[in-house]
Amino acid sequence: MKSKATDTYQEYARKIGDRKVLYEVVTKKFNIQVALYPGSHIDIAPSIVIPTVTYMDNFKGAIRFFNDIDEIEEYIEQNKEYLDKSEISFLGQDYTTPFDIKEVDLIISQYAGFVGQATKQALKTGGILLCNDSHGDASLAKLDEDYEFIGIVNSQKEIETEHLEDYFVLPKEKSIDRKLVEQKMKGLKYKKNAENYLFRKV
Incomplete structure (x- = not known):
């Protein structure tokens, strides 16, 4: 019997599109075991392919959703694509406020602001930031000396690592205006764009 939380998630996934394949290709490429998803809302698709995921959001709807953590865990156990036991935790807070978790292999940033800047202390050296540029997060990561631009995920959900220049x-040949990106919270109109970008913490 489907739970209310399951119904809510499945309806949400139909609305935004199932991102499982996106998380899956990144997980396989970089052997991701532990991830942090700030601004996650109720997108629990990462837990289907990643054993340990911490979700973080201060949105009331997300907090209410994750109150049904037992039902969510049961859904993940039934649908996961790995043998390990899944571990799901949720922090009902703004990701720009202090938090304490063990370092992760992957930070996920999807339409939630400057996640890669605010939470990079939680990413281990060599870990991966997966982000889009909807709010300029990828642009800021490109300017950040703590990150190395290593690839993109194209619209076919394939990772490309060549011709990144x-x-x-x-x-x-204008240069990226960091202050403009921060002010507008929007990606810039580059000559070539990708759906998602990959950065490694150095």
């Missing part, structure tokens, strides 16, 4: 290039 073609990305983050503005018309007329």
Whole structure:
């Protein structure tokens, strides 16, 4: 029998599109075991392919959703694609406020602001930031010396690691204006864009 939490998630996944394949290709490529998902809302797809995931969101709907953690864990156990026991935790807070968790292999940033900047202390050296540039998070990561731009995930959910110099290039060879990105909280109009970007913490 489907739980209320399961119904809520499945309806949400139909609305935003199932991101499981996105998380799956990144997990397989980089052998991800532990992830942090700030601004997760109720997107629990990472737990289907990653054994240990901490979700973080201060949105009331997300807090209410994760109150049914037992039902969520049962759903993940029934649908997971790994043998290990799944471990799910939730922090009902703004990701820009202090938090204490063990270092993770992956930080997920999807339409939630400057996640890669605010939470990078939780990412281990060599760990991966998966982000889009909807709010400029990828642009800021590209400017950040703590990150190395190592690839993109294209619209077919394939990882590309070649010709990366073609990305983050503005018309007329303009340089990226960090203050403008921070002010507008929006990605810039580059000559070539990707759906998602991959950075390694150095």
